[in-house]
Amino acid sequence: MCEYTNKFTNLRIINFFFFFLLFLFLFPNQVGAFSVGPLKQTIVLAPGSEQTVLLTITNSEDVEVMYNLEVLGVKQNNLGQPVFGSFSEAESWVKPESNNLAVPANKTKTVSFKIVVPQNAYPGFYYLGLGVAEKKNGGVTFSARLLSLLSLQIAGTARENLKIEQWFGNSFFKLLKNDGNFNLTIKNNGNVDLPVVGQLILKDRQGNILKSQTINLGNALIPGTRRFLETKLSLKPLLIPGFYQAEIVINYGQLNQTVFASTSFCYLPFWLVLIILLLLLFLFILFKKRQKNQHYESGI
Numbered sequence: 001m002c003e004y005t006n007k008f009t010n011l012r013i014i015n016f017f018f019f020f021l022l023f024l025f026l027f028p029n030q031v032g033a034f035s036v037g038p039l040k041q042t043i044v045l046a047p048g049s050e051q052t053v054l055l056t057i058t059n060s061e062d063v064e065v066m067y068n069l070e071v072l073g074v075k076q077n078n079l080g081q082p083v084f085g086s087f088s089e090a091e092s093w094v095k096p097e098s099n100n101l102a103v104p105a106n107k108t109k110t111v112s113f114k115i116v117v118p119q120n121a122y123p124g125f126y127y128l129g130l131g132v133a134e135k136k137n138g139g140v141t142f143s144a145r146l147l148s149l150l151s152l153q154i155a156g157t158a159r160e161n162l163k164i165e166q167w168f169g170n171s172f173f174k175l176l177k178n179d180g181n182f183n184l185t186i187k188n189n190g191n192v193d194l195p196v197v198g199q200l201i202l203k204d205r206q207g208n209i210l211k212s213q214t215i216n217l218g219n220a221l222i223p224g225t226r227r228f229l230e231t232k233l234s235l236k237p238l239l240i241p242g243f244y245q246a247e248i249v250i251n252y253g254q255l256n257q258t259v260f261a262s263t264s265f266c267y268l269p270f271w272l273v274l275i276i277l278l279l280l281l282f283l284f285i286l287f288k289k290r291q292k293n294q295h296y297e298s299g300i
Helices: 010-026 089-093 270-299
Strands: 002-005 034-037 040-045 050-059 065-076 082-085 094-096 100-103 107-116 124-136 139-154 157-160 162-169 179-188 196-203 209-215 226-234 242-252 257-267
Touching (some): 050 124, 065 089, 065 107, 082 124, 089 094, 094 124, 100 107, 162 257, 179 196, 179 242, 179 257, 196 226, 209 226
Antiparallel strands (some): 002 157, 034 050, 050 107, 065 082, 065 124, 094 107, 124 139, 162 179, 179 226, 196 209, 196 242
């Protein structure tokens, strides 16, 4: 864990860029006959301060349309893609000037969202979706919902903290094959985005490194988010059956901090398992044969 003063660095801007590209791909800013803009906004505020952001809605239909306005929280799924819903108190900090807005045919209107940050707000990054949904026949058509991404940075002391919650081989039988599968769960317990880079290291029982490989952990992990990944380790160089260690080392954050975890597993190649089964079968046949001979001798 480490603390530093919040600043917009080039690396963080790059992380935002990729996150917004993904947002653009998943949530285009035009659906059917209306559009919203801007697609994204970044606001920096101090605790206890206020600000208003504007959102434009363009109605391309030939009739007046009523729209429903809302504020949604944003998190990431295991693939690093944005998921919208109710996740944090920050959603209550932003409110539209009205829950509904009528836009005349082929016209554009601007609506304001007021941001009020509490005095005790925790410093860090908060992602929110400013939503616009078309209302038809008294109901809201969520299939025609558009979202503008609001990145809200609360100034103050930032904290980087990444935790490895799980790291283990997911099946003994899979380790009998040439590739071992391992499950990893990580969580961002800090209050800023964390770029993550992973290294998978294979060691023998004495701790000697046998091989090392870089693994893809996805894009930057946003605060309060977990990510589950499954990674493979090639066991082909292992010629000797026995116990080994698989170690995951993750470098994260702007200060390149490190966390690691290790799990032990038994490597039994298929040929050895086959020999053991054949040996057991041979011993079983030998035991049955001896039993039969003893029975025959006792009968005499």
